[in-house]
Amino acid sequence: MIEYLVFAAVFGLLLLGLHRKVIARVQMRPGPPVWQEILHALKFSFKSTWVPKTASSLLYVGVVLVGIGIWSAALFVVLAGESILILFAIYMLHKVVEHGFGLSSGSPYGKFGGVRSVISAASEIPLFVTIAAIYFFTDSLMLRDIIAYQAVHGPLLLIAPPAAIAMYLVILSKLPYGPFSIVESKELVSGYKTEHFGVWRAGISVIDGTKTFVLLFAFVAIFIGAVPFWAALVIMTILLVTLSFVCAVTPMLSPFDSVTVQGIITLLMVGYAAVLWWVVP
Amino acid sequence: MKRTTVTSGLAISALVIAAAWGLLAAGLIPLWAAETAIVIAFPVLVIFLALRWRAPGGEEDIPFIGY
Numbered sequence: 001m002i003e004y005l006v007f008a009a010v011f012g013l014l015l016l017g018l019h020r021k022v023i024a025r026v027q028m029r030p031g032p033p034v035w036q037e038i039l040h041a042l043k044f045s046f047k048s049t050w051v052p053k054t055a056s057s058l059l060y061v062g063v064v065l066v067g068i069g070i071w072s073a074a075l076f077v078v079l080a081g082e083s084i085l086i087l088f089a090i091y092m093l094h095k096v097v098e099h100g101f102g103l104s105s106g107s108p109y110g111k112f113g114g115v116r117s118v119i120s121a122a123s124e125i126p127l128f129v130t131i132a133a134i135y136f137f138t139d140s141l142m143l144r145d146i147i148a149y150q151a152v153h154g155p156l157l158l159i160a161p162p163a164a165i166a167m168y169l170v171i172l173s174k175l176p177y178g179p180f181s182i183v184e185s186k187e188l189v190s191g192y193k194t195e196h197f198g199v200w201r202a203g204i205s206v207i208d209g210t211k212t213f214v215l216l217f218a219f220v221a222i223f224i225g226a227v228p229f230w231a232a233l234v235i236m237t238i239l240l241v242t243l244s245f246v247c248a249v250t251p252m253l254s255p256f257d258s259v260t261v262q263g264i265i266t267l268l269m270v271g272y273a274a275v276l277w278w279v280v281p
Numbered sequence: 282m283k284r285t286t287v288t289s290g291l292a293i294s295a296l297v298i299a300a301a302w303g304l305l306a307a308g309l310i311p312l313w314a315a316e317t318a319i320v321i322a323f324p325v326l327v328i329f330l331a332l333r334w335r336a337p338g339g340e341e342d343i344p345f346i347g348y
Contacts, residue, residue: 044331
């Protein structure tokens, strides 16, 4: 099982490297090599490391451990075909982790990043409507039941495309350099990550890699269904490249615009769920 | 953090993961128990492994705290 975790972290970092590469190529830049994020994680792990004087030591270090732990748990939830409610509860917990990162160091950049992570909780609301829309069709929120439903009726991507689009936007809001990436925008240096360096930043890389893998793998399982593992990896890569194109051609929104756009998406999704409630027997 | 503390933490987390793996393979513990042990031990393993091989030196500082 530890091999799954290591694979997820490394493959997720590779996907994030590909993300940077695609964005760079679309913007007519050479970009870093695809394995750059893996090199980053290794580089940070070898650096001198300490806890800043202004930091709350327990929170500053503990939040890194919690971050790795929750996404490790999320991976096991997806692999075991358990409830997507648990998966999305973990997704919500990640907001608390981001907030903890930002507030633990005592730096204003980190604090603003932490505050923005609370504002960007608006991106989670479409997720709940996605869950509701899926439930109308499958009568279950267990991932194994959702996969079984798709084996009979076909992919939910074709049955409930608005729900798939909503989750696609949720994943987009979690990727770096995207229109909704307000928590780590450049006017805040690195946002909530600013004062976590060295070994702590290597830990953040593991969190980011595992998180990217879990979210994309969950999308494939929820909206496409059971496919061979190699095919899931190919679909995840294609999905990520499409997300990278969106990030490459879309400017980062201001925090309030970001929340407004996500609020509009939520309203549209609530309307869709209401229609389903009437139509689906 | 002292080097002996880091080494001990690394060894304990590695042992927990190895034990969970072995016990699950032998059918002595259920899957959820092994997963719980790994979810707790894996973050410790990652951080303590990096703390074990990080470059020495450096002391706590005051980051930028505003003008």
